[in-house]
Amino acid sequence: METTATHTIDGKPVDGVEFFDVINPATASVFARAPDASRAQLDLAVRAARRAFESWRAVPAEERRKILFGFASAIRAQQQGLAQLLTREQGKPLAAAIREIDGTAARIEGLAKFELTPETLRSDERGRVVLDYQPLGVVGAIAPWNSPLLLGVQVAAQALVAGNSVILKPSPFTPLATLKLGEIAGKTLPRGLFNTLSGGNELGRWMTEHEGIDKIGFVGSVATGKKVLASAAASNLKRVSLELGGNDAAIVLADADVDAIAPQLFWSAFVNSGQRCMAVKRVLVHESLLDRLGAALSRLANQVKVGDGLEPGVELGPIQNRPQFERVLGLIEDAVRRGGRALAGGAALDRPGYFIAPTVITGVAEGTPLVDEEQFGPVLPLLAFSDVDAAVSRANATRFGLGASVWSANPQRAADIARRLEAGTVWINSHGGSVPEIPFGGFKESGVGRGLGLMGIKSYAEVRVLHLPL
Ligand code: NAD
Numbered sequence: 001m002e003t004t005a006t007h008t009i010d011g012k013p014v015d016g017v018e019f020f021d022v023i024n025p026a027t028a029s030v031f032a033r034a035p036d037a038s039r040a041q042l043d044l045a046v047r048a049a050r051r052a053f054e055s056w057r058a059v060p061a062e063e064r065r066k067i068l069f070g071f072a073s074a075i076r077a078q079q080q081g082l083a084q085l086l087t088r089e090q091g092k093p094l095a096a097a098i099r100e101i102d103g104t105a106a107r108i109e110g111l112a113k114f115e116l117t118p119e120t121l122r123s124d125e126r127g128r129v130v131l132d133y134q135p136l137g138v139v140g141a142i143a144p145w146n147s148p149l150l151l152g153v154q155v156a157a158q159a160l161v162a163g164n165s166v167i168l169k170p171s172p173f174t175p176l177a178t179l180k181l182g183e184i185a186g187k188t189l190p191r192g193l194f195n196t197l198s199g200g201n202e203l204g205r206w207m208t209e210h211e212g213i214d215k216i217g218f219v220g221s222v223a224t225g226k227k228v229l230a231s232a233a234a235s236n237l238k239r240v241s242l243e244l245g246g247n248d249a250a251i252v253l254a255d256a257d258v259d260a261i262a263p264q265l266f267w268s269a270f271v272n273s274g275q276r277c278m279a280v281k282r283v284l285v286h287e288s289l290l291d292r293l294g295a296a297l298s299r300l301a302n303q304v305k306v307g308d309g310l311e312p313g314v315e316l317g318p319i320q321n322r323p324q325f326e327r328v329l330g331l332i333e334d335a336v337r338r339g340g341r342a343l344a345g346g347a348a349l350d351r352p353g354y355f356i357a358p359t360v361i362t363g364v365a366e367g368t369p370l371v372d373e374e375q376f377g378p379v380l381p382l383l384a385f386s387d388v389d390a391a392v393s394r395a396n397a398t399r400f401g402l403g404a405s406v407w408s409a410n411p412q413r414a415a416d417i418a419r420r421l422e423a424g425t426v427w428i429n430s431h432g433g434s435v436p437e438i439p440f441g442g443f444k445e446s447g448v449g450r451g452l453g454l455m456g457i458k459s460y461a462e463v464r465v466l467h468l469p470l
Pocket residue numbers: 142143144145146147151169170171172200201202203204205206208219220221222223224225227228242243244245246276277278374376402441446447
């Protein structure tokens with residue numbers, strides 16, 4: 001075993017008492033061990049974070065910004081090592097891992113530019129009413145396995161900018177790059193401000209129950225998000241932000257230029273092998289374009305280079321873990337059993353690792369799990385429509401509401417349709433992507449609250465209203 005990582009608690013590396021295996025999804029073999037945090041280690045981290053919070057809350061915004069920019073530079077300085085580790089544990093191509101590290105540093109910098117300043121609500125002969133933002137205390141960040149660094153740090157950075165301290169728990173499937181980042185935090189941030197602990201799902205539950213944690217910033221599935229909310233309510237009514245799954249529809253209107261949009265639509269669905277919250281997960285295409293779009297997307301699916309993310313030129317990696325690999329294959333098999341036709345792909349690759357050929361499916365409809373659920377894998381169903389109003393209703397007929405898009409040669413018409421879609425973000429002639437400055441989140445079961453932007457940072461603070469005398 002070559003890699004044994006450590007937690008970072010109170011600025012120092014802390015060994016595990018127990019360990020668990022980390023698997024490289026490109027080979028399906030164990031390549032490292034990660035420490036499995038005990039409850040006592042969580043308690044230590046909470047106490048360290050509480051101490052750090054008491055000092056950090058008093059640090060002026062300008063000084064905080066400088067410190068956070070230093071953290072971002074230190075991450076960039078370790079980009080190559082972090083990216084190698086990320087590819088080996090997550091599976092994404094090395095170029096994508098490098099982009100994730102860069103995006104992680106950019107998230108910190110972009111968020112650190114914001115500052116929560118007091119707002120005067122009233123000022124007249126009765127006196128002044130001022131609203132100010134107070135940090136909450138200790139924030140627990142819980143991250144998923146698809147983009148572990150970017151998403152974990154996104155929560156952490158919002159919390160830190162608002163004046164809180166952080167305990168970050170990565171997914172047990174992808175703990176290593178985050179633990180490495182914890183080491184960097186231990187060396188560049190004030191002691192105890194940013195702690196990292198790895199462990200199983202139990203550790204996540206202990207965090208949501210912990211009376212010493214004031215807020216959970218959670219990124220993951222709807223099912224787990226509901227457990228987080230219930231557990232947070234049952235303990236100390238800790239604040240919760242939930243960034244959950246999606247089943248994003250792309251509506252392709254009859255006037256769309258198929259050849260022009262196909263590559264972008266393809267990558268909006270298949271990036272990170274479809275393991276992205278805001279990937280296109282179903283395409284509603286006007287019936288007149290179904291065959292041409294199906295052919296264009298299948299060509300791309302057949303051309304794309306799938307393989308071990310460490311091999312040069314690979315564009316799509318494996319599914320990150322065995323349960324998800326089996327789930328996605330099950331969705332494909334079920335869709336085919338119900339009359340679906342795979343225009344491209346349709347099966348696992350005949351090689352070690354959790355690889356599925358990029359798959360495009362037609363002949364399926366609502367009522368099929370591949371269409372109704374979040375597949376979170378490299379398989380895209382194409383559904384034909386004849387009437388735009390019906391397409392809008394079908395796009396909205398879901399418990400999810402993360403993203404959606406409209407594709408058309410007429411941007412004005414597309415914008416009118418976009419305004420009818422029930423989703424936290426709606427794009428026109430593109431789909432996906434988020435930046436630190438712009439809020440992101442979901443309608444309905446895709447989440448609670450909004451992350452990113454000033455709005456995201458405010459959700460890591462309490463609002464205090466002061467009635468001041470004249
Ligand atoms: P998951 O819900 O299985 O796990 C997420 C995290 O929760 C992990 O760290 C896990 O250990 C932890 N966890 C598990 N049980 C817990 C419990 N009872 N209490 C507290 N924590 C617990 O999700 P996943 O499979 O890792 O990630 C995929 C999902 O994440 C997809 O649905 C995807 O759409 C979603 N996602 C959403 C966004 C967004 O911004 N909206 C971004 C990325 C991923």
